[in-house]
Amino acid sequence: MTTSIELRADPAVQYLLRLGDACLILGQRLGEWCGHAPIVEEDIALANIALDLIGQARAVLTRAGQLEGRGHDEDQLAFLRDERDYLNPTLVELPRGDFAFTTLRNAMVATWLKLLWQRLQASGDAELAAIAGKAVKEARYHQQHAADWLVRLGDGTAESKRRCEAALAALWHYGAELFDDDAVDDAAAAAGLGPRSSELRDEWQAEMGEILGAAGLAMPAPVPFRSEGRRGRHSEHMGYILAELQHLQRAYPGGVW
């Protein structure tokens, strides 16, 4: 077993890991649909979206490693951390569920990422700004695609609507975590690295409200529940997805294509 790497507790690195890990873990989840989507067009779509997300994760993790300054590269960061050192929101690690669940989660995450990438184009970190300039175009396309499907399913048959409502009941409260600030946000805002999490809340609510409205779905009321994946405290599902993600590098340390 390759020893896990330990990271310096630097707020700029943590800010980037929250973003990079969100892309990495959702990319891994969406990859599970390959060969299993309800129609071939969606099989292709979900695999393509996963590929974009993994590409974004590679760029952001590479930058996180550079800022950390101990020579950790994208592969070490993706494969050799322990669970609590992954800082993705809990939302993206939840099992993929049915197609309505995956579609709703994609809409929630793509809307959030689009807004975040838009703001990060003005980051004081030139490399992060450059990554954002490319990723924002991809996130916009992902959001449109997820919105198309959500409208089609929500405004579809009784069964597709029932499944969308079940997905909303299961997922919506995991969205709140995306907009909670802490010391990492304060440091990022002070350093000009990127926006505080809370700065995106209103726009996200407005865009999700538009999508859900067009789909004939009611936005659930807020609840006090808070997931804490972005602080490293994950759901029971995280260990399993990491086992699959990390298996090859743990079993064959340093293995390359």
Next chain:
Amino acid sequence: MTAAAPRVAEAWRVLRQVPDPEVPALSVCDLGIVREVSEAGDGALDVVLTPTYSGCPATEVIERSVLDAIDAAGLGPARATLRRAPAWTTDWISDDGRRKLRDYGIAPPGPVDAAATGAPLRLVRGAAHPAPIACPRCGSADTERLSAFGSTACKSLYRCRACREPFEHFKPI
């Protein structure tokens, strides 16, 4: 191009023959992937490339084929660097590249303005695509989108209602 840089001019000539691995009808120059070629102080050729999509699996293959082509032409040593900003856009595909795409059966991308930053979400069921995509085979604008994603990250899938042929569309980004 200055007369002092025949090696750079020759490198551009060589690179215009390097095919894109996913769309071999086009060269990496037609696609606008090669941004700059210059001679560095240490005698190496610096080739600046830009990735198309964040997750495009062809990026590394392109880097290797660019360096191999320069070596094979005796113009090495060369280095390739990836530059992300400004982000690659389909507006950089040359007119010649667009013609080659159409001849190859892929509808070329329209101007990016329509899909530009801040374009609102389209939330009407069955809404028509804002700009109809002309069939690359028969030229008819009576076409429909079958799939938002295609065989590679850069394409979507269409069908022509006039000639009944399916075709790919290079997405404007």
